[in-house]
């Protein structure tokens with residue numbers, strides 16, 4: 355399950371001073387373009403009742419970030435009724451695990467302590483939207499045609515809990531689920547029976563797009579439309595049951611499509627899956643009705659996301675994260691976006707930071723089409739090189755790191771592949787001068803090796819330019835435990851210094867325990883002190899603190 359957490363405290367000045375001084379030295383000696391100002395140490399909350407250890411500065415509208423000042427980790431949080439889930443499914447549904455203080459996930463204390471121990475002087479936390487934040491949901495369909503159950507599994511079982519009034523879902527998802535149930539009853543569509551392997555509809559994925567330029571910006575979110583992907587228990591559109599699937603799609607389109615007063619349904623897709631495993635989607639997708647392209651606007655760009663590729667569940671929080679992240683990437687930088695999905699992060703940086711080069715690396719080939727679509731709408735300078743590569747980042751990871759000024763990693767919950775972790779450590783120790791002489795641009799392995807599985811949208815690779823070494827590593831994490839492990843490993847090698855941390859409440863209310871991954875997403879920024887002298891001075895600073 356998805357989970358939520360994050361934070362932003364002030365720590366005692368003793369730990370702050372040397373770290374910040376060093377950072378300034380690193381920046382100036384590397385002649386990097388001006389970096390973003392340090393994040394504010396002050397936070398604003400929209401909750402009317404704040405826990406005792408949080409300073410409430412002002413009230414914000416429902417979707418605004420909470421800005422808090424944490425003096426010390428809290429030990430006994432006060433229940434805040436204004437930040438309460440108020441969901442009637444809470445007891446039975448496994449989706450959410452805490453009802454109170456959604457703005458302040460339980461992981462906060464541990465996170466504060468952890469980052470304090472790493473010497474990070476400040477840590478910002480954006481509480482994001484607390485209700486109706488989930489714009490992408492995969493729901494199991496069980497029960498009977500007359501009484502379908504559409505929701506999540508009950509904790510530790512395969513019993514599906516119906517969640518028609520889920521408070522985490524964008525309201526359009528609940529409305530589309532309701533419409534789906536009506537269609538199933540009317541058309542006698544049988545839900546999947548796991549024990550027997552029978553039935554027709556196994557799962558449904560509902561994805562909301564809030565992209566609608568004909569509405570004022572303030573109206574777009576609440577008028578989100580749903581891309582419905584029906585996971586059908588049959589082999590393909592040539593199967594005999596396809597007529598029923600088509601009838602269900604048509605029902606939803608007729609009742610919720612553009613001709614209705616309430617235009618709810620953006621499009622309907624089918625996915626065919628007959629495996630008895632727990633894998634939700636099969637390999638075969640078919641677009642049935644509505645627009646085949648699904649657009650969203652995040653991080654300053656229009657983004658296309660196919661139902662088969664990874665998409666962030668919390669659109670608004672992702673937008674906040676992207677806008678924050680952009681500030682850490684110098685104009686004109688070379689960026690590699692690892693675990694890139696459809697390349698949203700890389701393309702957002704390409705557009706907003708005028709990157710010289712952006713390479714997006716992703717293992718799932720389904721994401722390529724979405725990358726191409728998104729890239730086609732961007733205005734990229736002729737000289738810029740923007741590419742997407744189907745590749746496993748755990749294989750020859752050095753090849754992706756060399757030549758990049760900034761490395762962005764956004765791994766799955768299990769964290770970084772060990773080989774990439776090793777490469778990040780070793781690349782930080784490589785001597786810039788010797789590397790520049792040895793490695794010629796035309797020998798870059800990705801140019802040769804990845805030609806067939808890569809998309810390069812425009813621009814040319816500069817042929818004579820010597821490759822740079824990464825100076826900044828931006829780690830985006832949705833797995834707290836794995837992040838801690840990776841972070842400790844990077845820091846213990848003394849190659850990287852953790853300089854900034856930003857938390858985003860991506861999954862409010864859904865944190866289960868510290869042992870479970872997928873908390874809120876964090877951006878962690880590591881700076882690589884390129885010059886040995888700086889590294890030494892950094893080590894001295896560290897020693898002075900210990």
Ligand SMILES: C[S@@+](CC[C@H](N)C(=O)[O-])C[C@H]1O[C@@H](n2cnc3c(N)ncnc32)[C@H](O)[C@@H]1O
Pocket residue numbers: 664665666692693694695696697698699715716717718745746747748764765766767771832
């Ligand atoms: C948390 S998602 C991030 C996606 C993307 N950054 C975004 O925000 O849309 C992790 C992505 O890593 C991909 N992935 C997992 N293991 C990988 C590997 N070894 N090499 C490359 N990509 C991988 C997954 O397919 C998934 O798209």
